[in-house]
Amino acid sequence: MMPHAPGEQQVDWLVFGSGAAGLSAALVGRMEGMDVLLCEKTALIGGTTATSGGTIWVPGSRQSQATPTPDDLSSARRYLEGEVGAHGAVELRETLLATGPEMLDYLAENTEVRFKANSPYPDYHAEQPGGAQGGACPVAGSL
Numbered sequence: 001m002m003p004h005a006p007g008e009q010q011v012d013w014l015v016f017g018s019g020a021a022g023l024s025a026a027l028v029g030r031m032e033g034m035d036v037l038l039c040e041k042t043a044l045i046g047g048t049t050a051t052s053g054g055t056i057w058v059p060g061s062r063q064s065q066a067t068p069t070p071d072d073l074s075s076a077r078r079y080l081e082g083e084v085g086a087h088g089a090v091e092l093r094e095t096l097l098a099t100g101p102e103m104l105d106y107l108a109e110n111t112e113v114r115f116k117a118n119s120p121y122p123d124y125h126a127e128q129p130g131g132a133q134g135g136a137c138p139v140a141g142s143l
């Protein structure tokens, strides 16, 4: 470990922002035994997430498969291609599709965060190719 000056702090996992992304990163870091420091630039915790509708777009979840309107990953991929087009890295989209359901399961198994299928709740542009009629947007809750 490198020596550090007085007033400096050394951590395993430094997270900026206390929205869903930052809090999830910090939570997982802690769950995995890391020394975590979460920095928030405002006086309030929660970011935009705190005022959002509380749903997230994660296709292919276990929760969705249990609904009368299950989504599927190939349709979700087509929908993303249509919605995002040439913007944004394809690798990021593929990472979302590949690891989104795993993320939900990780949180369910290791924390008190729970998601339930928000069905029927269609994609914003459900009429577009690949658009889901319901199931792709699990909603967050807790025990």
Ligand SMILES: Cc1cc2nc3c(=O)[nH]c(=O)nc-3n(C[C@H](O)[C@H](O)[C@H](O)COP(=O)(O)OP(=O)(O)OC[C@H]3O[C@@H](n4cnc5c(N)ncnc54)[C@H](O)[C@@H]3O)c2cc1C
Pocket: 016, 017, 018, 019, 020, 021, 022, 039, 040, 041, 042, 045, 046, 047, 048, 049, 050, 051, 052, 053, 054, 055, 056, 057
């Ligand atoms: C009214 C409303 C309703 C919405 N409803 C939905 C919905 O139903 N479903 C959905 O999927 N999405 C919804 N959204 C969008 C969703 O809320 C955001 O996409 C999501 O919350 C972004 O999460 P995040 O963690 O990436 O960012 P944020 O929640 O915005 O968090 C970013 C945090 O980082 C902090 N920060 C920024 N820069 C720094 C820095 N340099 N140092 C330290 N901290 C910093 C910010 O202050 C903030 O707290 C909604 C948004 C709004 C406004």
